[in-house]
Amino acid sequence: MDIVENDPRPHHYQFAHRVLAGLARDLGPKMLAHEPDHGFSAGFASLWNDVGGRLPDGQQLPSDGLKAELITLGPHRLLVVVMPRPIAPAEAYYTAVVQPGGADHCRYFTLEHAMNPFTGEPYTVLGEWANGSHLNLGSGPAPDLSAFLSAVVTLLTEAEPVHAASHPAPSGPGQDKPERRGLRRLFGR
Numbered sequence: 798m799d800i801v802e803n804d805p806r807p808h809h810y811q812f813a814h815r816v817l818a819g820l821a822r823d824l825g826p827k828m829l830a831h832e833p834d835h836g837f838s839a840g841f842a843s844l845w846n847d848v849g850g851r852l853p854d855g856q857q858l859p860s861d862g863l864k865a866e867l868i869t870l871g872p873h874r875l876l877v878v879v880m881p882r883p884i885a886p887a888e889a890y891y892t893a894v895v896q897p898g899g900a901d902h903c904r905y906f907t908l909e910h911a912m913n914p915f916t917g918e919p920y921t922v923l924g925e926w927a928n929g930s931h932l933n934l935g936s937g938p939a940p941d942l943s944a945f946l947s948a949v950v951t952l953l954t955e956a957e958p959v960h961a962a963s964h965p966a967p968s969g970p971g972q973d974k975p976e977r978r979g980l981r982r983l984f985g986r
Contacts, residue, residue, distance in 0.1 A: 801880060803912075803914070804885060805883075805887040806969070808852055808857055808882070808887055809858060809885075809888045811848055811852075812848050812880075813878075813907060814926070816844065816848055817894070817932050820894075820927070822903075822905070824891070826903060828894050829876055829896050836866070836956070837862070837865035837876065840864050840865075841864070841865045858881060858882060862879060862882055863881050865877065870950055871950070872898040873895055873897055873898060874896045875893050875894065875946070876893065877891065877946070878891065878893070879942065883909070884913075887909055887910070889924075890909070890921065890932075890940040891908045891942060891945045892907050892908075893905070893906045893907075893945070902970070904927070906923065907924040907925070907926075908921055908922075908923060908937050908938070908940065909924055909937070920937075921938065921939070922934070923937040
């Protein structure tokens with residue numbers, strides 16, 4: 798039996814689970830206040846490259862497929878990010894910064910690639926970052942944007958997590974906040 802590799806690529810993981818999750822926590826609804834004239838995608842590609850520039854040689858990834866869009870679903874505003882194709886567990890297909898129904902805060906969701914360690918069969922996991930911790934919300938839908946957005950809207954009807962129970966964010970070397978240059982242009986602040 799072959800062993801399935803379980804380590805996400807640092808560039809992909811840090812962008813979805815550290816940088817975007819941190820921005821959602823720190824900026825909240827300011828991230829969704831307005832879309833730049835040129836859209837979000839160019840700014841997110843620049844942010845992606847900035848994250849990669851802080852990694853050792855050989856760990857940087859191209860931003861192929863990365864795009865971001867501000868959308869409204871019913872009473873909810875979402876900044877949806879389509880990530881470069883994930884290949885390892887915990888790498889995200891999509892992320893969403895969500896302002897539920899005009900709330901004064903945002904929630905941050907991920908649809909992550911996962912792999913059965915025994916069979917090697919892929920599946921997805923819905924995740925949420927809340928209070929500095931990663932919550933595993935269980936099996937997710939197929940890696941399709943519409944299915945992810947439907948799952949997020951369903952989660953918004955449930956109670957918000959009061960405190961996270963699993964996977965606190967590790968701290969240590971290499972976990973610095975990304976440089977904040979360009980964020981004013983991207984998020985208007």
